[in-house]
Amino acid sequence: MSNEDITLTAGDAEVTVRPGNGGRVGGLRVGGLELLRQGEKFGCFPMVPWCGRIRDGRFLNGATVHQLPLNSPPHAIHGTARDGAWRTARASEREAVITYDLVDPWPYAGRVTQVVTLTEDALTLTMAVETYDDSFPAQIGWHPWFNRNLGGDDVRIDFSAAWQEERGEDHLPTGRRTDPKPGPWDDCFGMPGGVDVTLTWPGQLELKVAGREEWVVVYDEQEAAVCVEPQTGPPNGLNTLPRLVTPIEPLEASTTWTWRRL
Incomplete structure (x- = not known):
């Protein structure tokens, strides 16, 4: 199937999925309000096969050192799948399934499947x-x-984290954990019970970002938008907290955003 845009609808909610533009969710409208920043680089993009920055673009797999392109010098950032064209496996009124085959510069063969489900x-x-x-x-x-x-x-961002990853001068976690500090943030937080962050646009909408994973990066240093990024490990996690994908065990994760009008 093609990689043309897909529109999902449920009630007064509408989602645009853009397989051809990095497999991102290009828009989320609720009652006519567009919640996601618009533009080729924005919306909501998948971070895979890694999240955030990898120090110097290098990671180990066993004794093998791999070097990735430094797309955020001096680091590599946010994976490769957001730069590729995904393919639509199937789509209905409320659900889209899209896939992406890992290719250079990622050194391993693999397939990513993303399911987007709207209620x-x-x-x-x-x-x-x-x-x-x-x-x-x-x-x-x-x-x-x-x-x-x-x-x-x-918007107001509310969450209660167990810890904050101390951020070094190079924007990467130092390995030390601190008590959560007030924003502005470009920081990774730990939530052992699962990600749970509430965004409130006063008088308009409340949206909860949730997931079973225990890591979330909150970034609110830009004027136009704020980012709440659930992920399976901290920045540089390919090196510090590797999760292996094997022929018998895939890596899986999900996040659910729930909203209500105020």
């Missing part, structure tokens, strides 16, 4: 990385750009 009050994104070849470390995450403002007051 009247929730959007669920599920991703899996699988291989029938060599095992490799990987991460899964999502990078939504939520509009800071929907025409009223600015």
Whole structure:
């Protein structure tokens, strides 16, 4: 099938899926309000096969050192799948399934499947990385750009994290954990009970970002948008907390965003 845009609808919610533009969710409209920042690089893109920055673009698999292109010098950032064209496996009114085959510069063969499911009050994104070849470390995450403002007051971000990863001068976790500090943030937080972050646009909409994984990066240093990024490990996690994809065990993760009008 093609990689043309897909539109999902449920009640007054509408989602645009863009397989041809990095497998991203290009838009999420609720009652006519567009929640995601618009543009080729925005919306909500999948971070796979890694999330955030990899130090110097290098990671180990056993004793083998791999070098990735430094697309955010001096680091490699946010995986390769957001730069590729995904293919539509199937689509219906409320669900789309899209796939992406891992290719250079990623050094291992594998397939990513993303399922986008819409109901009247929730959007669920599920991703899996699988291989029938060599095992490799990987991460899964999502990078939504939520509009800071929907025409009223600015969004408020509320969450309770068990810890904050201390951020070094190079923007990567130092390995130390601290008590969560007030924003602005470009920081990774730990939530052992699962990701649970609430965005509130006062008088308009409340949206909860949830997931079973225990890591979330919150980024609110830009004027136009804020990012709440659930992921399967911290930045540089291919090196510090590798999760192996093997022929008998894929890596899977999901996040659900639930909203209500205020």
